[in-house]
Amino acid sequence: MIRDITASAEINKTYLGKVVRLAEFAAFVEISSGTDGLLHISEIAEQRLRDVRDALKLGDQVLVKVLAIEGNKTRLSRKAVLREQREEQQKETPAGSSGSGEQS
Numbered sequence: 001m002i003r004d005i006t007a008s009a010e011i012n013k014t015y016l017g018k019v020v021r022l023a024e025f026a027a028f029v030e031i032s033s034g035t036d037g038l039l040h041i042s043e044i045a046e047q048r049l050r051d052v053r054d055a056l057k058l059g060d061q062v063l064v065k066v067l068a069i070e071g072n073k074t075r076l077s078r079k080a081v082l083r084e085q086r087e088e089q090q091k092e093t094p095a096g097s098s099g100s101g102e103q104s
Helices: 002-006 079-092
Strands: 014-022 026-032 035-040 061-070 073-077
Touching: 014 035, 026 061, 026 073, 035 061, 061 079, 073 079
Parallel strands: 035 073
Antiparallel strands: 014 026, 014 061, 026 035, 061 073
């Protein structure tokens, strides 16, 4: 438990975080107690967003990946996690199959 409280963010690691603040250009996501990072609007979704609030609201829990740590600033990406999940799903479902496993 103490290790979780004192743990620092690691680059390329994925965290389940909570949206704690919204701004015009980004969301701030708490990834551990007392540690939050910037989730820029361009890193929220795979498609372009006009407004952060189109995808997120305060209190949302989101999976984010740490892109960089610069001093006390942590840059996050949700888009990277979504891309990895999509690629993993494509590997599991061969092209041309329905993925349902049912036969007619």
